[in-house]
Amino acid sequence: MDVSELAARYDEELRTSDYADVDASANGLQVGSGDWTVEHVAFAVDAAVETIEAAVSAGADAxxxxxxxxxxxxxxxxxxxxxxxxxLIREDVALYVSHLPLDGHTSLGNAAGLADRLGLAGRERFGAMGSEYIGLAGTADALDPAGVRETLETDLDHGAGGVRHLDFGPDAIKDVAVVTGSGADWFDAAVERGADAFVTGEGKQKLYHQAKEAGVHVYLAGHYATETFGVNALADLADDWGVETTVLDAPTGI
Amino acid sequence: MDVSELAARYDEELRTSDYADVDASANGLQVGSGDWTVEHVAFAVDAAVETIEAAVSAGADAxxxxxxxxxxxxxxxxxxxxxxxxxLIREDVALYVSHLPLDGHTSLGNAAGLADRLGLAGRERFGAMGSEYIGLAGTADALDPAGVRETLETDLDHGAGGVRHLDFGPDAIKDVAVVTGSGADWFDAAVERGADAFVTGEGKQKLYHQAKEAGVHVYLAGHYATETFGVNALADLADDWGVETTVLDAPTGI
Amino acid sequence: MDVSELAARYDEELRTSDYADVDASANGLQVGSGDWTVEHVAFAVDAAVETIEAAVSAGADAxxxxxxxxxxxxxxxxxxxxxxxxxLIREDVALYVSHLPLDGHTSLGNAAGLADRLGLAGRERFGAMGSEYIGLAGTADALDPAGVRETLETDLDHGAGGVRHLDFGPDAIKDVAVVTGSGADWFDAAVERGADAFVTGEGKQKLYHQAKEAGVHVYLAGHYATETFGVNALADLADDWGVETTVLDAPTGI
Amino acid sequence: MDVSELAARYDEELRTSDYADVDASANGLQVGSGDWTVEHVAFAVDAAVETIEAAVSAGADAxxxxxxxxxxxxxxxxxxxxxxxxxLIREDVALYVSHLPLDGHTSLGNAAGLADRLGLAGRERFGAMGSEYIGLAGTADALDPAGVRETLETDLDHGAGGVRHLDFGPDAIKDVAVVTGSGADWFDAAVERGADAFVTGEGKQKLYHQAKEAGVHVYLAGHYATETFGVNALADLADDWGVETTVLDAPTGI
Amino acid sequence: MDVSELAARYDEELRTSDYADVDASANGLQVGSGDWTVEHVAFAVDAAVETIEAAVSAGADAxxxxxxxxxxxxxxxxxxxxxxxxxLIREDVALYVSHLPLDGHTSLGNAAGLADRLGLAGRERFGAMGSEYIGLAGTADALDPAGVRETLETDLDHGAGGVRHLDFGPDAIKDVAVVTGSGADWFDAAVERGADAFVTGEGKQKLYHQAKEAGVHVYLAGHYATETFGVNALADLADDWGVETTVLDAPTGI
Amino acid sequence: MDVSELAARYDEELRTSDYADVDASANGLQVGSGDWTVEHVAFAVDAAVETIEAAVSAGADAxxxxxxxxxxxxxxxxxxxxxxxxxLIREDVALYVSHLPLDGHTSLGNAAGLADRLGLAGRERFGAMGSEYIGLAGTADALDPAGVRETLETDLDHGAGGVRHLDFGPDAIKDVAVVTGSGADWFDAAVERGADAFVTGEGKQKLYHQAKEAGVHVYLAGHYATETFGVNALADLADDWGVETTVLDAPTGI
Incomplete structure (x- = not known):
């Protein structure tokens, strides 16, 4: 398979073009020649010197x-x-990027992966960004607030960070809204939905009083930690296509 | 003193009008009648139900x-x-707000207070926002990176949070740039300045690799924790004016 | 009924959300708690100290x-x-607002009420504002220009003002376009439609020569005077819902 | 004198270029050839068929x-x-226009002429529009509110209209702000200045309650009626330059 | 036929209103009275003194x-x-304009006329401008690159100019994209389509290396020379309507 | 000298930062590491595969x-x-770019070089772009129009193109305005200045009739051909700094 083919397959699966107007990220192939042959793909949350060098070391073509x-x-x-x-250029490694399309994909996406860990049912798209969505919401069978924190703490890759729990919601959590990464701006939408808990990555100062006044649990589980699901799912896809894959671990703890 | 007089004094000291075009916050008097008499002023980082109720309980007029x-x-x-x-309206409590003018004030401001704790010398305005500034930078006598962390950890009001140290800089810190609150967007300016360390409140995911690649220390000391200095300084001013003051403590840990 | 329910009923009837992008006014509930119980609603053209105090005096909850x-x-x-x-806040009176949705509603609206007085038939939406409309147009059976003036003068609530007639149209008026309030910018659309007369509230200097050159009657019947119909219609609706109502009279003469 | 020279003299006197960024009107020469000779100039508030035909009848070149x-x-x-x-083109009549520069000129302008009639002293520029001004404010020796109305009613050219007085101010008027034409948006600036009375041409619905609540007199003296001063002053200038002049009277009553 | 009728027929045929949002040109009737009678229409690429005087000399009404x-x-x-x-006004000649609607019309348009000369088959709209198109693309039976140049050189009206051929494409041309006038910004779209040759009017400096690197022929056949087709087609239409027509020749060589 | 030093010297000489707001081009260092050592610099009008490969072949570091x-x-x-x-990256060649700063530099710039060839005296900055300039104008001692064409034809590097002369001006050229490259939008400014001739690179269709009606000579001397002066002057500067230089010739004929 060449780079163009790999990019085209991902673009179709992730509906890259549908997010073009709502995402500042230039999603799709960002660096490299479409003609290169791809036999080994590396996957990481961030494109940075650390991950690029690791991809090169792993012998990846993309x-x-x-x-x-x-x-x-x-x-x-x-x-x-x-x-x-x-x-990337010196070592002939192509860079393919999927930002919001990968956040909101209903089965491969970051929010979907996090919803899986929490066992959410009755899932609906959540976190409107123009005409698209970047999160998910769903229902649960009376989750214990401390238990949710524990799940997030143990199941996610936090590096030096951890989970912050703003413990202002009810004793039993029956409805959860998720926007991975930096999702604080969708907290009000979670309240409007009637969610008992809102899970995101990074916090913002204003969230504390907003959560306290709304009586809703907020879990700040880490930007990196909440966004490893998507690239892992894309690695699984590539496996299915017969390409060798390496998932790189480079937690930021943020 | 009436509310108008109090607001006018703060506006002049803080140069409120100079920040009008660069700050989304409507700085100055936000709620209340200018005719009310002020005998007791409460101070807090955030205007929220918790702090407003505490101000009412304290018997504050503003x-x-x-x-x-x-x-x-x-x-x-x-x-x-x-x-x-x-x-606020039912209890006749006026609300006066100072956002960026209070971040950047060279002696009363949040960055100034934090620079005091770190003992920075040779201070210069830092953190350009249009034609104004919201931070400070200065030099130090070879600070120990772990010591800086300890100072921030012990001297600031973190609530449930703490200090995150991205330990990528040199062994001796001689130049420090400070933007309190959510300052990650000024990290590159700190690098351009040649700073060895950048201190701010909230983190953003991208900061990790930026700091690592630039070889600069980053301290994420908490949005709330880095922004108590300014309102405390304003309370001192009010004390000087013969007004009773109460500083409210409501850390968010974010 | 609580405030939320009242607002929801009006929002649905008036299609509030459809006008969100074309109206500077924040239509819907503007002040108050959705939880308050509503037993008595006051209605007025303007939200001002005069009408708010009158609503309080009348014992209204909204x-x-x-x-x-x-x-x-x-x-x-x-x-x-x-x-x-x-x-409003001290007396627990909620404020619900409907600006352009109430101008253009085809049966409850201000233009509709005015069209009723003039006996217009074959009504069509008129006065495009983005994808919505804020007026009405219709046909009549050769109305006498002076008679139209008299109708507007006697039937409307002018306070200290009156009706100004720019008498430049034909002897018999067979087509009338209406935009209540400040509608001068739709005069050209009325000409394009082939209207013999254009009825609005406030005048603008340019209208005089535009009307003279186009050979069209213009009636400047007062901003307030042309906009009492809508709130009266909303009061009738509330009556039907079993709520006590008071319509407040506070003509501006403008 | 040719048209270019006439336009250049007015442009310099009126500082036309200084208003270029704040005025939607294309001030200066709008129609015609700069080479035409000018011996006779007509003056009017509005460029419309009525005034253009009158200028042609008068034998004007501009x-x-x-x-x-x-x-x-x-x-x-x-x-x-x-x-x-x-x-204009068929009869070789050039059109020169001065909108906001003529409103705000401190001696020739519309506001200046109106201030003369009211005998205002201590005049200051008023009515900021970007970095320029379109009105004037000044002080008076305890004017009688009804007397001001009478002066405006008798001295101005109202056509079919008249003066509307919102009689909400003090018994003695000592400070007056003037923005001719459509000036309602500067009412708050008049209040901030501490004016007892605000004089403008057209009204807007919101002015009524604003004036009532601020306790300030408002005089709506007519858009046309308040704006004849400027063109008359320009006619006087042309007289001084030895050009024949005709001032056209075409009141709109608005 | 009067001017309004002529304009209405062209507007319908050319879908003038569909291009309103994508064209800076005010398409449709630009100068004149809709009431004038039209018996003789002149046609030209440019509205300029030369062509307007020629239209007057020819006795045209439009x-x-x-x-x-x-x-x-x-x-x-x-x-x-x-x-x-x-x-135009002194001689009672109306001016009707059609810019992008005439470029992109699939049978009457400039690109269509040029495509006819090149014998292109399987035509598709090309050259997206918002939701409309301003060019055409089609296939050919292995055209000779030098032959295409010769055709453009001999069949078009170049005045003092000529055809520039950037000879970077394959020996046999099987797919051609056309945007008449100033079309350089659509070169990349032609490459994306897989065109072997791109024909436009004016060149831009960047086109040279773009064509060379993409391996595509570019023909710069002149802005004027590529845009005579449309007005000739409109003249044919007017002939059909029984109006006398004169096509004016005023090549710019650009 | 390293790349940073080279860029800093050019940036200072060309006042790069002063053009930041008026130029779409990211002027200054565009590709490469500031740490690289520079011993040999290549110069070209365009950054394209052809010139980049030639720079590599020449052994250039930048x-x-x-x-x-x-x-x-x-x-x-x-x-x-x-x-x-x-x-560039694979061969360690840095790319430094200067667009509008190099067009308008009064001694090193493209317009300055062209003005030298024409022997213009009394030079003034011309071609306003925001608060900066991109051309020059000056006077001459009655130049012969055909002679100017000949000078431009013989002295400039046209590749396959040549000079187009719109011969509409006076017999003796005494004032010349120059905007190299694509300067047609400044033709009106040249007329306003009273220039007898306007020299630029690329033509635009509208220029023909504009020049004819204004009675001004226009010389379209080629975008590439008019813009070799600046990079040659920068090469001379580098020579003075003791760096080896190669000026690359890659005319586009456009």
């Missing part, structure tokens, strides 16, 4: 990440962008 | 906060905004 | 107006906005 | 107006614009 | 052009715009 | 061009951008 290098265009291929682009 | 209620206008005085505005 | 307080957000609850919001 | 034909460009020279442009 | 006078509005009818508008 | 690769950011380092960026 690196697939959730966070890429072009957010509205690379102004200059200098400094940090040079340090990241140069090894 | 509440001064860093984060207010109007960010580009209060669309509707319903829901959360109603819950916050209503007790 | 005030429904055509012109509200939030036009793109209340920047500060101080000065005029404080004087209007404070009595 | 028409100078306050309201012109190009507001952000003439989309098509058809319909109303054709009816106005065609006689 | 001039139909591809490039008109209003591109976002005529700021002032002075200088160049006066020199062009004045003879 | 390439300096007038037209670069980043115009508002490189969306993806794929396709054409990959083909150009990849050899």
């Amino acid at each position: 690196l697939v990440t959730h966070h890429g290098l072009s957010w509205g265009g690379i102004e200059r291929v200098t400094g940090r962008d040079f340090d990241r682009v140069a090894p | 509440l001064v906060t860093h984060h207010g209620l109007s960010w580009g206008g209060i669309e509707r005085v319903t829901g959360r905004d109603f819950d916050r505005v209503a007790p | 005030l429904v107006t055509h012109h509200g307080l939030s036009w793109g957000g209340i920047e500060r609850v101080t000065g005029r906005d404080f004087d209007r919001v404070a009595p | 028409l100078v107006t306050h309201h012109g034909l190009s507001w952000g460009g003439i989309e098509r020279v058809t319909g109303r614009d054709f009816d106005r442009v065609a006689p | 001039l139909v052009t591809h490039h008109g006078l209003s591109w976002g509005g005529i700021e002032r009818v002075t200088g160049r715009d006066f020199d062009r508008v004045a003879p | 390439l300096v061009t007038h037209h670069g690769l980043s115009w508002g950011g490189i969306e993806r380092v794929t396709g054409r951008d990959f083909d150009r960026v990849a050899p």
Whole structure:
């Protein structure tokens, strides 16, 4: 398979073009020639020197990440962008990126993976971004608030970080809304939905009082930790296509 | 003193109007009648039900906060905004807000207070926001990276949170840039300045690899924890003016 | 019935959400708690100290107006906005607002009420505002231009003002376009439609020569005077719902 | 003198270029050839068929107006614009326009002329529009509110209209702010200045309650009626330059 | 037939209103009265003094052009715009304009006419401009690159100019994309389509290396020369309607 | 000297930062590491595969061009951008770009070089772009129009193109305005200045009639041909700094 074919398969599965107007990230193939042959793909949450070098070491022809290098265009291929682009080009490693399409995909996505861990049922798309969605919401059978925290703490890859629980919700959690990464701006939508708990990655100062006043549990489980599901699912897809895969672990603890 | 006079004094000291074009916050008097008499002022980082009720309980005529209620206008005085505005109006408590003017004030500001704790010398304005600044930078006499962390951990009011140290910088810290609150977008400016360490409140996922690749220490000391300095300084001012003051403690741990 | 229920019923009847993108007014519930019980509703064209105090005096739990307080957000609850919001909150009176949805509603709306008085037939939506409409147009059986003036003069509530007639149209009026309030910008659309007469509230200087050159009657019947129909119709609706109602009279003469 | 010279003299006197960024009107020469010789200039408030035909009848080579034909460009020279442009071109009459520069000129302007009639002293520029001004404010020696109305009623050219007085201010008027034409949006600035009375041309519905709540007199003296001063002053200038002049009277009563 | 009728027929045929949002040109009737009678229409690529005078000399009542006078509005009818508008008005010649609608019309349009000359089959709309198109693409039976140049050189009206061939494509041309006039910005779309040759009017510096690197033939056949087809087709239509027609020749060589 | 030093010297000389807001081009260092050592610099008008490969062949460490690769950011380092960026990175060749700063520099710039060839005196900055300029104007001692054409034809590097002369001006040229490259939008400014001749690179269709009606000579001397002066001057500067230089010749004929 060549790089163009790999990118086309992912683009179709992830509906890349449908997110073009709502995502600052230039999703799809970001660096490299479409003609290169792909036999081994590496996967990581972030495109950074650490992961790019690891991909090269693993012998990968392509690196697939959730966070890429072009957010509205690379102004200059200098400094940090040079340090990241140069090894990709020198070592013939293509970079494929899927940001919001991978957050919101209903089965492969980050929110979907997190919902799996929490055992959510009756799932609906959640976290509107223009005409698309970047999260999921679902129902549960009276989850214990401390138990949810424990699940997130033990099942996710936190690096030096952990889970912060704003413990302001009811004793039994029956409805959960999830927006992985930096999802604080969708907290009000979770309240409007009637969610008992809102799970996201990074916190924002305003969330504390918002949660306290709304009487809703908030779990800040880490940006990195909540976003490993998607790239793992894309690795599984590549496995199915007969491509060798390596999933890189580089937790930020943030 | 009446509310108008109090607001006018703070506005002049903080140069409120100079920040009008760069701050989404409607700085200055946000809620209340300018004719009310002020004998007792409460101070808090956030304007929220918790702090508003505490101000009422303390018998305050006015509440001064860093984060207010109007960010580009209060669309509707319903829901959360109603819950916050209503007790202010029913109990005749005026709300005065100073966001970015208080972050960047070179002696009263949040960054200034944090720079004091770190003992920074040769201070310069840092963290450009249009034609204004919201942070400070300065030099130090070879600070120990772990020591900086300890200082931030012990001297600041973290609530349930703490300090995260991205330990990627040199062994001796000689130049420090500070943007309190959510300052990650100014990390590159800190690198350009040649800072050895960057101190801010909230983290963002991208900061991890940026710090690692730049070889700079990053301290994520908490949004709330880094922003108590300013309102405390404003309380001292009010003390000088002969007004009774109460500083409210409501750490978010975020 | 509680405030939320009242607002929901009106929102559905008036299609509030359909006008969200074309109206600067924050239509729907603007001030108050959705949990309050509503037994008595007051109605007025304008939300102002005069009408708010009258609503309080009447013992109303809610005030429904055509012109509200939030036009793109209340920047500060101080000065005029404080004087209007404070009595609502202190006296537990909710404020529900319907601006353009109430202008253009084909049976309850301001233009519809005015068209009723003029006996217009074959009505069509008129006065495009994005994808919605804020007026009505219709046909008549050769109305006498002076008679139209007389009808508007006697049937409407002008306060100190009156009707100005720009008498430039034909002797017999067979087609009339109506945009209540400040409708001068739709005069050209009325000409394009082939209307013999255009009825609106406030005048604008340019209308005089536009009407003279187009050979069309213009009636400037007063902003307030042309916009009492809608809130009266909403009062009738509330009556049907078993709520006590008071329609407040506060003509501006403008 | 040719048309270019006439336009250049007015442009310099009125500082036309300084208003370029704040005025939708294309001020300066709007229609005609700069090479035409000017011996006779007509003056009117509005450029319309009525005034253009009167200028032609008077034998004018140029028409100078306050309201012109190009507001952000003439989309098509058809319909109303054709009816106005065609006689200018066919009869070799140039059109020179001065909108906001003529409103705000401190001696020749519309507000200045109105201030003269009211005998205002200590005049200051008022009515900010970007970095320029379109009105004037000044002080008076305890004017009688009814007397001000009478002065405006008798001294101005109202056509079929008249003066509306919102009689909400103090018994003695000591400070007056003036924005001629459609000035309602500057009412709050008048209040902030501490004016006892605000004089403008057209009304807007919201002014009524604003004036009532602020306790300030408002005089709605007519858009046309308040804007004859400027063109008369420009006629006087042309007289001084030795050009024959005709001031056209075409009141709109609005 | 009167001018309104002529304009209405062309507007319908060319779908003028569908291009309103994507074209800076004010398409449709640009100058004149809709009431004038039309017996003789002149046609030209550009509305300029040369063609307007020629239309007058020919005794035309209307001039139909591809490039008109209003591109976002005529700021002032002075200088160049006066020199062009004045003879139209003085001689009662209406100006009808069709810019992008005439470029992209699938049978009457400029690209269609050029495609006819090249004998393209399997035509598809090409050159997206918002939701509309301004060019055509089609297939050919292995055209000879030099032969295409010869055809464009001999069949088109170049005035002092000629055809520039960027000879970077394959020996046999099987797919051609056409955007007449200034089409360089659609070169990448032609490459994406898989075209072997791209034909446009004006060149842009960047096209040279783009064509060379993509391995595609580019023909710069002249802006004027590629855009005579449309107005000739409109003349044929007018002939069918029984109107006398004159096609004016005024090549720019650009 | 390292790349950073080279870029800093050019940036200072060319006032790169002053053009940041008016130029879509990301001027300054566009590709490469600032740490690289520079011993040999190549210069070209365009950054394209042809010139980049020639720079590599010449053994250059850096390439300096007038037209670069980043115009508002490189969306993806794929396709054409990959083909150009990849050899720069693989061969360790830095790319430095100066677009408008190099057009308008009063001694090193493209317009300055062209003005030298024409022997223009009394030079003034011309061709306003925001607060900066991109051309020059000056006076001459009655130049012969055909002679100017001949000078441009023989002295410039046209490749397959040549000079087009729109011969509409006076017999003796005494004032010349120059905007190299694509300067047609500044023709009106040249007329306003009173220039007898306007020299630019690329033509635009509208220029023909504009020049004819204004009675001004226009010389379309080629985009590439008019823009070799600047990069040659930068090469001379580098020579002075003791760096080996190669000026690459790659005329586009456009």
